Each structure stands twice: as structure tokens, then as C-alpha cells.
Amino acid sequence: METILEINQLHKTYGALTAVDHISFKIKKGHVYGILGPNGSGKSTTLGMVLNVVNPTSGEYKWFEGSTSNHDALKRIGAIIERPNFYPSMSAIQNLELVCKIKNIDKSKIEEKLAVVDLLNRSHSKFSTYSLGMKQRLAIASALLNDPEILILDEPTNGLDPQGIRQIRDIIQKIASNGTTILLASHLLDEVEKVCTDVIVLRLGKMLYAGPVDEMNRNHGSIFIDASDRKALHSFIENKPYAGTITTHDNGLEVKLYEPVDNAQINKDAFESGIILSKLVHRKQSLEDQFIELTNKN
Numbered sequence: 245m246e247t248i249l250e251i252n253q254l255h256k257t258y259g260a261l262t263a264v265d266h267i268s269f270k271i272k273k274g275h276v277y278g279i280l281g282p283n284g285s286g287k288s289t290t291l292g293m294v295l296n297v298v299n300p301t302s303g304e305y306k307w308f309e310g311s312t313s314n315h316d317a318l319k320r321i322g323a324i325i326e327r328p329n330f331y332p333s334m335s336a337i338q339n340l341e342l343v344c345k346i347k348n349i350d351k352s353k354i355e356e357k358l359a360v361v362d363l364l365n366r367s368h369s370k371f372s373t374y375s376l377g378m379k380q381r382l383a384i385a386s387a388l389l390n391d392p393e394i395l396i397l398d399e400p401t402n403g404l405d406p407q408g409i410r411q412i413r414d415i416i417q418k419i420a421s422n423g424t425t426i427l428l429a430s431h432l433l434d435e436v437e438k439v440c441t442d443v444i445v446l447r448l449g450k451m452l453y454a455g456p457v458d459e460m461n462r463n464h465g466s467i468f469i470d471a472s473d474r475k476a477l478h479s480f481i482e483n484k485p486y487a488g489t490i491t492t493h494d495n496g497l498e499v500k501l502y503e504p505v506d507n508a509q510i511n512k513d514a515f516e517s518g519i520i521l522s523k524l525v526h527r528k529q530s531l532e533d534q535f536i537e538l539t540n541k542n
């Protein structure tokens with residue numbers, strides 16, 4: 245599968261502060277990627293570096309498998325990394341015509357792109373009359389004018405109401421379904437989970453996870469068990485191949501599972517080792533729990 249962007253050991257410091265710490269990942273064609281992390285984790289700096297507006301301290305990145313210079317690659321990319329900024333007294337169409345003129349793009353695409361972002365019926369209204377969501381959608385239409393191979397969005401739903409958020413998410417999915425690769429930065433796990441196929445998790449500039457969203461979710465959870473002989477229970481469970489970290493609580497043991505195992509099997513194993521379980525509860529970890537765990541741990 246074609247690689248759109250390859251980042252290798254990209255690193256950025258501002259004085260003593262490390263904003264991005266030797267991160268490496270690949271963006272493959274046709275996927276929707278989320279860069280997920282709390283505020284200040286280095287998402288915008290990463291986007292800034294690959295868009296040639298922030299100079300990396302070290303490391304490298306390569307667009308389109310190196311078939312073009314990083315400067316020329318920008319013509320094949322659509323990006324919104326700042327708040328939408330258009331002329332307030334001009335209509336959507338007039339603003340997009342101006343963008344076409346500046347970027348030397350054919351005007352014929354304007355209507356098509358306004359339709360993608362659901363703004364055709366307001367295309368003659370002044371930009372100043374637009375809601376924040378409409379402004380953001382116009383920015384997306386503008387970034388799509390040159391039919392980019394990848395669309396990059398930094399916190400695309402920031403400040404929007406639930407309906408505005410929903411519209412932007414639907415539009416992102418519509419654009420992705422037409423084959424455009426998408427890279428979006430977000431601090432919202434829910435957003436990434438709903439929209440993205442793949443995720444790169446950052447914290448304090450470090451990459452904690454890169455891979456499919458559903459593999460981040462492929463977690464076997466924990467079991468909570470108890471028996472009258474706690475010590476024997478501990479020795480029994482710690483030797484099981486499915487058992488990970490064991491935490492002792494007042495009301496029993498919590499055991500993280502490395503492998504899938506059903507309750508009946510655990511019960512049988514315990515019984516065969518002479519242990520009668522007085523408690524056996526299986527809890528699957530939510531993606532949110534995992535995200536919090538990932539971003540707290542490292």
C-alpha cells in the first residue's frame with residue numbers, strides 16, 4: 245500500500261523544552277489517522293514540521309515516498325492548521341474564488357467542494373454571517389479545492405456545538421470514503437474513536453502507541469477474583485499464562501489479562517488447583533481507560 249508520509253525520528257526542542265521527542269510513524273493511503281494527545285503533547289508541532297512551517301531540530305520526513313521534494317509535496321496536501329480566516333464582507337464563493345486565484349487553481353471545483361461541506365445553500369452569504377461550524381466547513385472546502393491526496397486538520401471540532409461537531413465528523417467520513425487520506429490532530433478520544441482507522445498517541449512529545457484504533461481497543465480487560473485462601477489464590481493465578489499484573493485489593497485480587505480466557509476456564513483451573521473461588525468478575529477495559537492508562541503511565 246502506498247505510503248503518503250513517512251516520519252523518522254522527528255524531534256523538536258524549544259530551548260530546554262522538548263515538544264516532539266524522536267517520533268516515527270507512517271501514513272498509508274486511504275486511511276484516516278488521528279494524532280491523539282492531551283494539550284501540549286506535540287500534535288500541532290508535529291503537523292507544523294511536516295507542513296514545513298516549523299523547523300525540526302533533527303530527524304526527517306518524506307512525502308509520497310520521496311517522489312517529490314517536500315516543498316512540491318505541499319501542492320498535493322490540503323491543510324487547516326489555524327482558525328478559518330476569510331474576508332468577512334465577501335461571500336463563500338467570492339472567498340473561494342480568491343483562494344483559486346492565489347493558488348492558481350481552476351474555479352470549476354468551487355461548487356463541488358461547497359456541496360461536500362454542505363454549504364451550497366449559503367454560498368452567497370457573507371462570511372461574517374457564518375456560524376463557527378460553517379466557517380470551519382468553508383475552510384475544509386477551501387483546503388479541498390486542489391483535490392489533495394491528504395487532508396490535514398488540527399482540532400477540527402474545537403469550539404463547536406454538538407451539532408457542528410457531528411457535521412464535521414460526517415464530512416470527514418464523506419471525504420475519506422472518496423479515497424482521500426486524512427490526518428487529524430485531536431485531544432478527544434471519542435473523536436478519534438468515531439472517525440479514525442488508525443491512531444498515534446502522543447504525550448509530552450513522546451509516541452506511546454501507533455496502530456489501528458481497534459487494536460488499541462483489543463484488550464482483554466481484567467478479572468477480579470477472591471477465595472478464602474488469598475495466598476494460595478495469588479500463587480495459583482500468577483502462574484497462569486493469561487495472567488498479567490496482579491493488584492491486591494481489600495476485596496480480592498485484580499488480574500490484568502494478557503490473553504483472552506473465559507470465566508468457566510478460570511473456574512475450572514482454580515477448582516483443579518484446590519481453590520474455590522468466592523468471586524469471579526470479568527471487566528473489559530474501555531478505550532477511554534486505556535487512553536488514560538497510556539497517557540498516565542509513561
Ligand SMILES: Nc1ncnc2c1ncn2[C@@H]1O[C@H](COP(=O)(O)OP(=O)(O)OP(=O)(O)O)[C@@H](O)[C@H]1O
Pocket residue numbers: 258261262263281282283284285286287288289290431
Ligand atoms: N513556538 C513555540 N515556542 C516555545 N514553545 C512552544 C512553541 N510551540 C509549542 N511549544 C511548546 O511545545 C509543546 C507542544 O506544543 P503543541 O502545540 O505542539 O502541542 P499540542 O499537542 O498541539 O497541544 P494543543 O492542543 O494545546 O495545541 C508545548 O509545551 C508548547 O508549549
